[in-house]
Amino acid sequence: MSTDPLNAPTTRIQLYHLAQTDCLNPSALDYALQQIGCLPKAHDWQRFLDRSLLAIGATLLLVGILFFFAYNWASMNRLAKFGVIEIGILSTILLVYRYQLSTLTGQISLFAAAILLGILLAVYGQAYQTGADVFSLFLNWALLLIPWVLLGTFAPLWLLLLVLFNLSLILYWEQVLNPALQFNTLLFLLLFLLNSVALISWEVAFKFKVTWLQQRWLGRLIFSIVLLVSIIPTLETIMELDALEENFPLHSIAVVLYLVTTALSFWYYNKIRPDLLALTICLLGITVTLTTLIGKWLPIYEVMTWLLLALFVIAQTSYAANWLFQTAKSWETVK
Numbered sequence: 001m002s003t004d005p006l007n008a009p010t011t012r013i014q015l016y017h018l019a020q021t022d023c024l025n026p027s028a029l030d031y032a033l034q035q036i037g038c039l040p041k042a043h044d045w046q047r048f049l050d051r052s053l054l055a056i057g058a059t060l061l062l063v064g065i066l067f068f069f070a071y072n073w074a075s076m077n078r079l080a081k082f083g084v085i086e087i088g089i090l091s092t093i094l095l096v097y098r099y100q101l102s103t104l105t106g107q108i109s110l111f112a113a114a115i116l117l118g119i120l121l122a123v124y125g126q127a128y129q130t131g132a133d134v135f136s137l138f139l140n141w142a143l144l145l146i147p148w149v150l151l152g153t154f155a156p157l158w159l160l161l162l163v164l165f166n167l168s169l170i171l172y173w174e175q176v177l178n179p180a181l182q183f184n185t186l187l188f189l190l191l192f193l194l195n196s197v198a199l200i201s202w203e204v205a206f207k208f209k210v211t212w213l214q215q216r217w218l219g220r221l222i223f224s225i226v227l228l229v230s231i232i233p234t235l236e237t238i239m240e241l242d243a244l245e246e247n248f249p250l251h252s253i254a255v256v257l258y259l260v261t262t263a264l265s266f267w268y269y270n271k272i273r274p275d276l277l278a279l280t281i282c283l284l285g286i287t288v289t290l291t292t293l294i295g296k297w298l299p300i301y302e303v304m305t306w307l308l309l310a311l312f313v314i315a316q317t318s319y320a321a322n323w324l325f326q327t328a329k330s331w332e333t334v335k
Helices: 012-020 026-035 042-072 078-099 104-127 134-152 155-177 185-207 216-239 248-272 276-297 302-334
Strands: none
Touching (some): 042 078, 042 104, 104 155, 155 185, 155 216, 248 276
């Protein structure tokens, strides 16, 4: 392997350094950044606009169908209600057959059919007054979608499935296990387990180059959910520490899980699979947690307390920004 620095790929930091030393003018810098993929080219913008307009059009169509039912529900008979939705599902399936699942049009058509399937289940429950709990609607919807997700190979469809499972768990907890709607750490632990399985599955798929799961936005979104459901009980533990005698073991588990998750995330997204946004999310969680902890310990002097907290947040943010800059710079050096 050649060690000649002239054979090493050009990095964004090197180009900015050349521009700062007047070795590159602004137009040359933009051209060089486009060539290494840091700035989009004209066809990239065109592809982005095509996909955005397609997604917006499909969303508006689905919203239109939903509001059509909401406005005309009382005046429509059962045949009309089911007929409109089934025609919509059939039309989207025909679009999938026409454009194939390998194209974005076919994938969005399948996603639209998946949404219409949920509307069909909701209309069935309303038309025949089944009396089933709402959680069963989302759970049945999710179970029926599993084959579609496996065949569709479309990341947003997998995200929809994860959202449905989360809603099913939350609604089952609120409607069956905890009708009083009291805060319960066990629910967040179950949500943490569910979303952690999804995150690990995505990381494995990303590592093994599964084509349709190579979008980093999906992993970052799931990681944010995992961190969120671990931070919430941690913050509740900090704020209500004096009144946690009954559920203290569960709160302790939640705090430990948050600390372990954060530590593992710093190691993984810094050393194994570098991801600056994931590290930023971790630092944001630490900032919120430490600020809450300091605010809990500070004496209650309104003006002074808020001033000290503001200074503490500024110090944390400055340190985090500097650390992220140095980390990104070290990655560029390694490359």
